[in-house]
Amino acid sequence: MIRAAIVLLACSVACVAQAQVQRSGNADARVAQQLQQLTSEKSALQAENDKLKQELEQAKAQLQKYTVVTKDLDTRNKALIAAAGKGSTAIQQLEEQLERGKAQNQELVGKFRETVQALRDVEAERVTLKSQMAAKERDYKLCVDRNVGLYKVNDEILDRMEDRGFWSQVTEREPFTRIQRTRLENLIDDYRYRADEQRLELQP
Numbered sequence: 001m002i003r004a005a006i007v008l009l010a011c012s013v014a015c016v017a018q019a020q021v022q023r024s025g026n027a028d029a030r031v032a033q034q035l036q037q038l039t040s041e042k043s044a045l046q047a048e049n050d051k052l053k054q055e056l057e058q059a060k061a062q063l064q065k066y067t068v069v070t071k072d073l074d075t076r077n078k079a080l081i082a083a084a085g086k087g088s089t090a091i092q093q094l095e096e097q098l099e100r101g102k103a104q105n106q107e108l109v110g111k112f113r114e115t116v117q118a119l120r121d122v123e124a125e126r127v128t129l130k131s132q133m134a135a136k137e138r139d140y141k142l143c144v145d146r147n148v149g150l151y152k153v154n155d156e157i158l159d160r161m162e163d164r165g166f167w168s169q170v171t172e173r174e175p176f177t178r179i180q181r182t183r184l185e186n187l188i189d190d191y192r193y194r195a196d197e198q199r200l201e202l203q204p
Contacts, residue, residue: 056119060112
């Protein structure tokens with residue numbers, strides 16, 4: 001009766017500890033995968049941000065160019081009106097050029113505003129992604145700490161179960177338990193090996 005209770009207790013402890021290590025390992029793998037995905041998304045957003053900044057600089061240069069052209073056309077228009085000898089046809093052509101220049105200028109201003117808004121959206125996404133990455137890193141570190149703690153507890157339990165005094169007392173009372181002890185020791189060695197494989201160390 002005592003022998004059966006001891007064997008049942010040892011098997012229960014090993015099964016529970018093994019299940020805890022397996023669940024912890026699966027959680028760590030999911031967190032690591034999510035962290036890798038967030039890092040990839042951050043790189044993509046950074047590349048998009050750089051591209052938008054480059055387009056913004058180009059838009060600024062074009063805006064400045066069209067502003068100069070618009071001022072030049074306006075000056076020429078005033079000069080033609082003042083001369084009044086060029087005829088209404090030339091003035092009309094110049095006014096049409098001026099209107100086209102203004103339309104192009106308005107279109108460029110619209111693109112400029114769209115680019116600015118896109119930059120703001122990218123920056124907001126970058127901040128959100130950074131916050132998510134920080135949270136995932138904290139979760140990852142917590143999982144690692146718990147995994148290491150569980151490993152230490154399992155190791156301590158195995159060390160106590162292998163204590164010579166414990167086995168000596170059991171053997172004196174029940175000589176037949178030597179066979180069961182050998183089986184349990186083999187189970188302990190196998191579990192210790194698998195626990196070492198499942199152990200997760202915190203990355204520097």
